[in-house]
Amino acid sequence: MIEYTTTRHNPGVDPILHLWGWEIPLYLFLGGLVAGLMILSGYHILRSRWDRDQAQGHYVTAPLLSLALLSAGMLTLFLDLEHKLQVWRLYLTFRPASPMSWGSWILLFVYPALVASALLTLAASLPRLRQRLPVLARVSESLAGHNGAVHLIGFANVVLGAMLGIYTGVLLSALGARPLWNSALLGPLFLFSGLSTGAATLHLLSHLTPRAGEGSPGFSDALASVMVNWLRPPSAQDGSRKLEQADNSFLTIELALLALFFGGLMTSTLAHQTGARLLLTGPWAAPFWVFVVGSGILLPLLLQFLQAQRRIQSTWVPALLVLGGGLALRFILVGAGQASHWSVALP
Amino acid sequence: MSRNIMVIDTRRCVGCQDCVVACQTENDVPSGFCRDWITETARGEYPTVQLEIRSERCNHCANPPCVHCCPTGASHVHERGGVVLVTHEKCIGCKACLAACPYDARFIHPKGYADKCTFCIHRVERGQDPACVSVCPTHCMHFGDADDPLSGVSRLLATRPHHTLLPEAGTKPRIYYLT
Numbered sequence: 201m202i203e204y205t206t207t208r209h210n211p212g213v214d215p216i217l218h219l220w221g222w223e224i225p226l227y228l229f230l231g232g233l234v235a236g237l238m239i240l241s242g243y244h245i246l247r248s249r250w251d252r253d254q255a256q257g258h259y260v261t262a263p264l265l266s267l268a269l270l271s272a273g274m275l276t277l278f279l280d281l282e283h284k285l286q287v288w289r290l291y292l293t294f295r296p297a298s299p300m301s302w303g304s305w306i307l308l309f310v311y312p313a314l315v316a317s318a319l320l321t322l323a324a325s326l327p328r329l330r331q332r333l334p335v336l337a338r339v340s341e342s343l344a345g346h347n348g349a350v351h352l353i354g355f356a357n358v359v360l361g362a363m364l365g366i367y368t369g370v371l372l373s374a375l376g377a378r379p380l381w382n383s384a385l386l387g388p389l390f391l392f393s394g395l396s397t398g399a400a401t402l403h404l405l406s407h408l409t410p411r412a413g414e415g416s417p418g419f420s421d422a423l424a425s426v427m428v429n430w431l432r433p434p435s436a437q438d439g440s441r442k443l444e445q446a447d448n449s450f451l452t453i454e455l456a457l458l459a460l461f462f463g464g465l466m467t468s469t470l471a472h473q474t475g476a477r478l479l480l481t482g483p484w485a486a487p488f489w490v491f492v493v494g495s496g497i498l499l500p501l502l503l504q505f506l507q508a509q510r511r512i513q514s515t516w517v518p519a520l521l522v523l524g525g526g527l528a529l530r531f532i533l534v535g536a537g538q539a540s541h542w543s544v545a546l547p
Numbered sequence: 548m549s550r551n552i553m554v555i556d557t558r559r560c561v562g563c564q565d566c567v568v569a570c571q572t573e574n575d576v577p578s579g580f581c582r583d584w585i586t587e588t589a590r591g592e593y594p595t596v597q598l599e600i601r602s603e604r605c606n607h608c609a610n611p612p613c614v615h616c617c618p619t620g621a622s623h624v625h626e627r628g629g630v631v632l633v634t635h636e637k638c639i640g641c642k643a644c645l646a647a648c649p650y651d652a653r654f655i656h657p658k659g660y661a662d663k664c665t666f667c668i669h670r671v672e673r674g675q676d677p678a679c680v681s682v683c684p685t686h687c688m689h690f691g692d693a694d695d696p697l698s699g700v701s702r703l704l705a706t707r708p709h710h711t712l713l714p715e716a717g718t719k720p721r722i723y724y725l726t
Contacts (some may be wrong), residue, residue, distance in 0.1 A: 201589075202589070204588050205587045207564065208651075210580050211580070211655075212655055213654055217645070217651065219655075243623035254628055280642075282655050283640035286636065286638065286639045292619070293620050297616070298616050301619075301629035375616065376648065376716070377649035377716065542715070542716050
């Protein structure tokens with residue numbers, strides 16, 4: 201028997217670490233989502249599929265949405281700081297060993313890449329602004345007319361998006377004092393979770409911005425299509441089918457990375473195994489299995505597979521489930537990770 | 548080069564918390580927080596129970612994860628003695644160092660910066676012992692230069708069995724507990 205007592209009583213630290221509340225998980229979710237959107241829209245540009253006249257509405261809106269979401273994420277990050285007035289000190293130095301320093305500098309480059317991407321599609325996304333601010337329209341047209349610039353913007357969005365997505369995981373995995381986070385797979389896991397939420401957002405946007413003559417299915421339609429139309433045979437492709445297939449690929453990889461993540465922890469030290477059990481069988485097990493694995497990965501995988509096979513009507517339900525799963529993954533990992541610990545009772 | 552370390556004799560420590568009070572007084576630690584604390588670990592079954600009482604604080608690690616993860620350089624290693632310190636005005640309060648410390652030795656000061664034991668660097672630079680060491684009624688705490696083979700701490704480590712906390716974390720802590 202080992203009995204351990206301590207007189208320490210520091211707020212935020214004891215009895216278990218609880219420093220980070222809703223701000224950091226929300227920031228990690230929004231950062232990953234923006235990373236996914238950047239990679240997908242950058243890939244779209246690089247593949248020369250971008251065409252102002254033929255551009256799909258959701259790809260055009262993505263850069264502007266990314267700017268808004270990333271700014272919201274930065275706000276939550278700022279709200280989490282305890283010494284807010286010193287935030288500018290992040291940009292007085294670069295600390296190669298600090299993922300947070302890497303992240304703050306990456307974000308500095310992400311904004312111009314997103315602005316350039318938004319400018320590229322400005323004329324198509326906001327036609328009224330084009331009339332009111334012809335200067336912006338001229339910049340947009342000159343960018344779009346220069347093939348090299350278009351490809352540079354696409355490339356920058358893919359590379360910076362990948363860096364942003366991986367960084368959101370490395371931010372946690374670099375903290376070796378928390379065994380649950382201490383896995384190199386957390387970076388790729390968050391990247392692919394970001395890609396799946398990014399694809400889900402584009403999918404959602406494609407439903408919210410239907411083409412002329414098409415209606416957006418409501419929630420009751422979505423449920424009805426799941427229940428009634430699942431045996432319908434595959435029909436002609438539409439714009440969202442590729443997004444569904446892409447999202448399914450990302451979700452499958454995310455599931456494999458989760459399995460490898462736990463495999464790595466469970467074959468490591470006792471501290472790592474105890475950390476993994478917090479999610480597998482411990483206090484976070486129920487929300488983890490239900491919201492992350494069940495409704496966040498497996499159910500949307502099934503629904504999108506049936507949608508891609510044209511057995512059920514394409515709806516925004518799987519996209520919402522994927523977004524909820526991505527959000528739950530960050531909240532659960534941040535919460536459980538803080539509770540995982542090397543035991544100080546055993547010298 | 549000097550290498551400041553602390554050696555604590557767990558056979559002499561009675562857990563009186565004089566070191567805790569001395570630290571709070573010397574460093575004006577805000578009410579409800581502590582830079583050092585007392586732990587008790589009891590092992591075994593009656594009647595063969597072993598009890599170890601330890602005065603704990605920041606371990607001023609030779610491989611400090613709190614310094615590596617700091618994005619602004621506020622957490623740093625002092626050029627003299629290798630003491631790990633925080634420059635308050637450089638700290639943004641991101642809490643990465645708190646999460647990086649396997650000993651949970653840091654906390655956020657009500658003014659917003661990360662705070663922790665400094666080995667009373669202001670006293671050490673004047674040639675004095677840290678406040679906790681100077682007030683210990685059982686003289687179980689020793690402070691000195693590990694690079695000086697004639698120092699008290701070097702001689703204690705050479706002659707007495709000792710251990711550090713969580714050596715498996717790889718942080719190379721600089722507080723040694725004599726057993």
